[in-house]
Amino acid sequence: MYRNNELNVLLSDVKNKYANEPEFVQAVEEFLDSMDFLVEKKPEVLQNGILERLIVPERIIQFRVPWVDDKGKVRVNTGYRVQFNSAIGPYKGGMRFDKSVNLSILKFLGFEQTFKNSLTGLPMGGGKGGSDFDPRDKSDAEVMRFCQSFMNEFYRYIGPNTDVPAGDLGFGAREVGYMFGQYKKLVNEWSGVFTGKGISYGGSLARPEATGYGLCYFAEEMLKTCCKTDFKNKKVIISGSGKVGSMALKKAHELGAIVVGMSDINGYVADEKGLDAEEIISLAKAKGEFTKDYVAKHPGVKHSNCSRDLWNVPCDIAMPCATQGEINLENAKQLKANGCFMVAEGANMPCDLEAIRFFNTNGIIFSPGKASNAGGVAVSGLEMSQNAMHLSWTFEEVDAKLKEIMKKIFSQCYETAKSFGQPNNLALGANIAGFLKVYDAMMAEGIC
Numbered sequence: 095m096y097r098n099n100e101l102n103v104l105l106s107d108v109k110n111k112y113a114n115e116p117e118f119v120q121a122v123e124e125f126l127d128s129m130d131f132l133v134e135k136k137p138e139v140l141q142n143g144i145l146e147r148l149i150v151p152e153r154i155i156q157f158r159v160p161w162v163d164d165k166g167k168v169r170v171n172t173g174y175r176v177q178f179n180s181a182i183g184p185y186k187g188g189m190r191f192d193k194s195v196n197l198s199i200l201k202f203l204g205f206e207q208t209f210k211n212s213l214t215g216l217p218m219g220g221g222k223g224g225s226d227f228d229p230r231d232k233s234d235a236e237v238m239r240f241c242q243s244f245m246n247e248f249y250r251y252i253g254p255n256t257d258v259p260a261g262d263l264g265f266g267a268r269e270v271g272y273m274f275g276q277y278k279k280l281v282n283e284w285s286g287v288f289t290g291k292g293i294s295y296g297g298s299l300a301r302p303e304a305t306g307y308g309l310c311y312f313a314e315e316m317l318k319t320c321c322k323t324d325f326k327n328k329k330v331i332i333s334g335s336g337k338v339g340s341m342a343l344k345k346a347h348e349l350g351a352i353v354v355g356m357s358d359i360n361g362y363v364a365d366e367k368g369l370d371a372e373e374i375i376s377l378a379k380a381k382g383e384f385t386k387d388y389v390a391k392h393p394g395v396k397h398s399n400c401s402r403d404l405w406n407v408p409c410d411i412a413m414p415c416a417t418q419g420e421i422n423l424e425n426a427k428q429l430k431a432n433g434c435f436m437v438a439e440g441a442n443m444p445c446d447l448e449a450i451r452f453f454n455t456n457g458i459i460f461s462p463g464k465a466s467n468a469g470g471v472a473v474s475g476l477e478m479s480q481n482a483m484h485l486s487w488t489f490e491e492v493d494a495k496l497k498e499i500m501k502k503i504f505s506q507c508y509e510t511a512k513s514f515g516q517p518n519n520l521a522l523g524a525n526i527a528g529f530l531k532v533y534d535a536m537m538a539e540g541i542c
């Protein structure tokens with residue numbers, strides 16, 4: 095129950111209306127938890143239907159994507175783009191290709207993206223899209239035909255100043271390339287309409303590293319400011335061996351952490367002396383997964399074929415980098431019992447609401463993905479700037495800017511939480527700081 099009754103009514107409306115969208119309802123509830131503190135200090139936030147407008151996407155596009163597989167059979171998937179909020183800039187956010195994709199997941203991701211993008215300080219609105227197409231068991235030619243068919247409809251709704259998609263789960267450089275190529279053909283214009291592009295056609299250096307590196311830069315600030323320590327000799331566990339997890343592993347290792355456990359879709363491996371980071375990174379890069387090969391090469395290593403069991407491995411710091419819904423209350427309690435004192439989200443919403451509330455009331459420093467994984471979209475924003483200026487920055491230049499942005503995001507979250515009498519509640523800080531910029535813009539732009 096919130097102290098503010100309007101928020102109670104709003105939450106119960108959201109729960110009724112979107113009962114079949116559990117991920118979206120979780121994202122809204124987590125956000126309203128913070129709004130309860132804000133409206134006490136700034137009741138005008140409840141005027142002009144700002145919260146009611148914020149939780150409804152400005153536009154949802156849904157379309158048929160027919161394509162022909164390698165056997166000549168016609169297949170059909172659904173394509174989506176949720177254009178959530180454009181108050182502070184063009185819609186910006188990734189595309190997810192996975193069997194699980196549905197509107198609940200894309201709406202939760204688009205909603206969170208709005209505040210994440212606001213926190214970066216760059217002019218980007220929030221959006222998310224994708225398809226229930228699974229690229230993992232498809233040939234390159236099938237993926238290309240699918241992407242071309244997708245773009246034959248999608249090109250009408252995007253543009254460098256309208257909506258700039260990028261990658262997410264199941265959507266990497268290959269998919270960006272095919273989509274970008276088809277867009278260029280249809281519109282007859284080269285523009286920075288996608289980010290995460292290859293370096294040869296306008297991509298930014300350090301974009302592949304950005305989310306994982308940014309997560310570690312953010313975590314460094316948490317360690318320094320909230321825990322008066324650093325990464326050196328801290329035991330870290332990381333879930334997920336995709337782009338985010340493997341780059342977080344690389345940077346955490348570089349900063350002196352001992353990565354004692356890591357998972358992929360097939361299970362996890364653990365070694366209290368530290369895993370071989372270089373080997374994992376090269377396996378993960380080649381195949382997107384590593385545990386089976388790692389166990390074969392290191393027969394004595396502790397492992398299980400249940401990825402979620404990773405959270406039973408004793409650690410100081412946990413970095414969930416796989417996907418939503420990885421850590422529940424039981425996992426959170428186990429982490430605490432084993433001595434974990436910090437959880438930094440690299441994925442979007444990997445911890446459920448009960449787990450987050452447990453961390454915040456049991457002395458575990460927690461950062462929400464919308465703050466600590468913002469490095470990816472931040473470098474996407476830098477890619478848009480480079481494209482607009484028709485120039486390219488060096489890796490070092492981009493990395494330095496990324497670090498600066500992550501530091502600024504941390505201090506916004508930290509200072510905001512403190513000013514609301516909730517020190518170290520970085521989720522509250524992220525929600526309020528991310529919201530206020532969007533709020534100001536929406537107020538200035540009138541009711542639209």
Ligand code: 2IT
Pocket residue numbers: 186187188189210258259260261262289442467468470471472474
């Ligand atoms: O969740 C995310 O922030 C992303 N998938 C990156 C989005 C982007 O536009 O780079």
